[in-house]
Amino acid sequence: MTTALFLTSDDVTDLASPVAYVDAVRDGYRQRGAGAPAQPRSKFVRADPGGMLTSYAAILPETGVMGGYMYSAGFGAKDAWFMTPLFNADSGEPLALLDGASMNPFKTGAAGAVGVDTLAREDAETLAIIGSGAQARGQLRATATVRSLTDVRVYSPTPTNRKAFAEEFNECLEAEVRAVDSSAAALQGADIVITATRASEPVFDGEDLEPGMHVTAMGQYATDRRELDTTTIERATYVPDLRERATFDAGAFLAALEDGAITEADIHAELGEVVAGQAPGRTSDDEITVFDSGGTGIETVAAAHMLYERALESGVGTDIEFAPASEALTGE
Numbered sequence: 001m002t003t004a005l006f007l008t009s010d011d012v013t014d015l016a017s018p019v020a021y022v023d024a025v026r027d028g029y030r031q032r033g034a035g036a037p038a039q040p041r042s043k044f045v046r047a048d049p050g051g052m053l054t055s056y057a058a059i060l061p062e063t064g065v066m067g068g069y070m071y072s073a074g075f076g077a078k079d080a081w082f083m084t085p086l087f088n089a090d091s092g093e094p095l096a097l098l099d100g101a102s103m104n105p106f107k108t109g110a111a112g113a114v115g116v117d118t119l120a121r122e123d124a125e126t127l128a129i130i131g132s133g134a135q136a137r138g139q140l141r142a143t144a145t146v147r148s149l150t151d152v153r154v155y156s157p158t159p160t161n162r163k164a165f166a167e168e169f170n171e172c173l174e175a176e177v178r179a180v181d182s183s184a185a186a187l188q189g190a191d192i193v194i195t196a197t198r199a200s201e202p203v204f205d206g207e208d209l210e211p212g213m214h215v216t217a218m219g220q221y222a223t224d225r226r227e228l229d230t231t232t233i234e235r236a237t238y239v240p241d242l243r244e245r246a247t248f249d250a251g252a253f254l255a256a257l258e259d260g261a262i263t264e265a266d267i268h269a270e271l272g273e274v275v276a277g278q279a280p281g282r283t284s285d286d287e288i289t290v291f292d293s294g295g296t297g298i299e300t301v302a303a304a305h306m307l308y309e310r311a312l313e314s315g316v317g318t319d320i321e322f323a324p325a326s327e328a329l330t331g332e
Contacts, residue, residue, distance in 0.1 A: 003320070024303055033272030069084055086304045152175045198219060
């Protein structure tokens, strides 16, 4: 039998800061840029009861771990459950199984922050964030660790939500955080734009982008949904988390392709290639850049391993046993 560690969402909640997530995820993407295997998600949809089963995986050879994410969302319970298995990449043995719910906004936010750190101007200090839910929280917490923000504007369609979001972060960030009444108002004069929504149609007009802006879009990963319009994709240096995902389920890129505004050659590089120094990032202060983040096994495995290591140090979690196939797969 092999012993692995089971970590609940409560176990991992206070194990790591946003900085620790960003550091782990940055190194994961560096390994991806050096050739670490990862693929876009597999997604299965059921109409009745409506729901989605999703999974994706990655191997981080230098860290010595592999694993991924599997989650169900919707269906009869109208909720979601996240499971994160982690394996030793050298022996293949299981290391841990994490309840991946509470870590989700932090590891996803860390991926967004790596995109900002890699592509935004060094002097960027004004942030527009569209969305006010859990993912927007994760994005803002992580982004605040890679840029010295002074002014944050939040817009979401529900006034009470955007106001509550602004009040929450005004208490914990050095920046002034305020709610505004439109996406256009949020974008005016911003250096960084983050979209973290469930919208199926573009959430701002690409004509409102000003020279030098960076955009991180992380709310959609479906062929028929997009947060960014064709104008944005056409004007920007486009960097997805995975090159393969751009033509697989990146709705904004696919729509711009269909409109004839771009070609596949307009994929500048994937994020890991830029992080690893295999491709240039921003080349001028006037350049508009986009990081299209749909979620991958890279940030998931990197964050899970970091949490696993910290759990071992802190003595949290519960041991569980797995029988190797040589013992249990007998057919008897």
